[in-house]
Amino acid sequence: MKTARMPWKGRFFGWVGAGLVLLWLANPGGVAQAMAQDASGKGQSAPAATAGAVAGNQEQPSPALPANATPEERDRVAWKLLTDAAADPKSTQTRIQALAALGLLRCTRAEKMITDAMAEPDLDVRAAAALAAGQTKDRNLTTPLRNLLDDKEPEVALAAATTLWKMNDKSGEDILMAVVDGERSAGPTLMNGTKHKISKDLHDPAMLAKLGALQGASMLLGPFGFGITAFEYIHQSGGDVARASAIEELAQEKTEPIHKELLAALGDKDQVVRAAAVKALADYHDKATQMAVYALLTDSKPPVRLTAAAAYLRTTGVPGPPAVVAVKSANAKH
Numbered sequence: 001m002k003t004a005r006m007p008w009k010g011r012f013f014g015w016v017g018a019g020l021v022l023l024w025l026a027n028p029g030g031v032a033q034a035m036a037q038d039a040s041g042k043g044q045s046a047p048a049a050t051a052g053a054v055a056g057n058q059e060q061p062s063p064a065l066p067a068n069a070t071p072e073e074r075d076r077v078a079w080k081l082l083t084d085a086a087a088d089p090k091s092t093q094t095r096i097q098a099l100a101a102l103g104l105l106r107c108t109r110a111e112k113m114i115t116d117a118m119a120e121p122d123l124d125v126r127a128a129a130a131l132a133a134g135q136t137k138d139r140n141l142t143t144p145l146r147n148l149l150d151d152k153e154p155e156v157a158l159a160a161a162t163t164l165w166k167m168n169d170k171s172g173e174d175i176l177m178a179v180v181d182g183e184r185s186a187g188p189t190l191m192n193g194t195k196h197k198i199s200k201d202l203h204d205p206a207m208l209a210k211l212g213a214l215q216g217a218s219m220l221l222g223p224f225g226f227g228i229t230a231f232e233y234i235h236q237s238g239g240d241v242a243r244a245s246a247i248e249e250l251a252q253e254k255t256e257p258i259h260k261e262l263l264a265a266l267g268d269k270d271q272v273v274r275a276a277a278v279k280a281l282a283d284y285h286d287k288a289t290q291m292a293v294y295a296l297l298t299d300s301k302p303p304v305r306l307t308a309a310a311a312y313l314r315t316t317g318v319p320g321p322p323a324v325v326a327v328k329s330a331n332a333k334h
Contacts (some may be wrong), residue, residue, distance in 0.1 A: 061249035065298060074294055075316065076308040079109070081297060085306055086113045097224065097303050099264040102311040103135030104282055107321045110136065115144045121155055123153040130156065136164035146171045149196045157196070173185040174198070224275070224303050247273065251280035271301040278307050282314035290315040312320060
């Protein structure tokens with residue numbers, strides 16, 4: 001029985017629709033300016049130098065892969081890439097990209113790195129950790145996610161509340177209700193005696209526009225992190241998001257022609273396409289796919305090689321997020 005799915009174009013616009021449309025409605029003449037500034041006037045860790053630098057576009061030396069490596073050695077190389085990137089003291093964006101890659105895994109080691117990132121001083125890293133936890137669908141991460149509901153930064157608290165809600169955990173319901181409330185004065189049942197601290201920024205139109213755009217963009221950008229800086233980088237670099245979205249759709253079908261198409265896309269000149277293809281190959285466990293994915297651990301683009309590291313581990317049997325269970329149509333024939 002085939003699983004009914006929304007056409008890829010519908011999903012593509014659905015990902016960014018709520019966030020980016022909300023941002024445009026709030027300030028159609030100043031989208032970039034609104035996103036470049038923290039509406040609360042606080043908390044941003046470091047100014048972005050350039051879109052390319054922020055989004056991890058900078059070429060970096062390719063790590064050396066040991067010749068004739070054993071499977072155990074290849075595993076160690078993949079984990080070291082992810083571990084080093086997740087703890088990179090020099091680059092917030094590298095840590096965010098590592099968390100995006102860790103969202104492909106569902107194991108104790110990935111859990112610890114994501115949980116540790118939730119305690120990072122950098123608010124963007126904490127928010128990225130919350131989003132990565134949601135990608136894993138790992139119920140063991142619900143407790144640290146609940147701790148983020150009282151984060152002083154509204155971006156982090158909302159990311160945690162949204163993630164928990166998608167995991168069928170209503171712990172952050174009051175925060176989501178505060179966002180729905182918007183500019184209206186909060187009633188006593190919502191704000192007085194509420195379970196969590198509710199930032200006044202969750203009632204600020206400019207901040208709500210920013211939060212909506214971040215949430216929408218995070219679903220689209222995948223291995224490139226989250227936020228408008230990554231979105232702008234992909235746009236400016238000519239990254240083909242439409243092709244990447246098509247790859248994601250095709251990846252739902254595990255047929256040999258599609259398998260071959262995904263393998264061919266690993267050599268594409270567009271890093272967005274390469275990253276999408278390597279992610280799509282994570283659930284293939286044959287030796288040829290493993291080695292093709294492993295080869296991208298030397299890619300010069302950090303998002304590609306970090307995604308490849310996590311995808312390679314998946315091809316060797318490390319668990320990932322559970323597959324979506326198909327829901328039978330009422331008209332389905334048995």
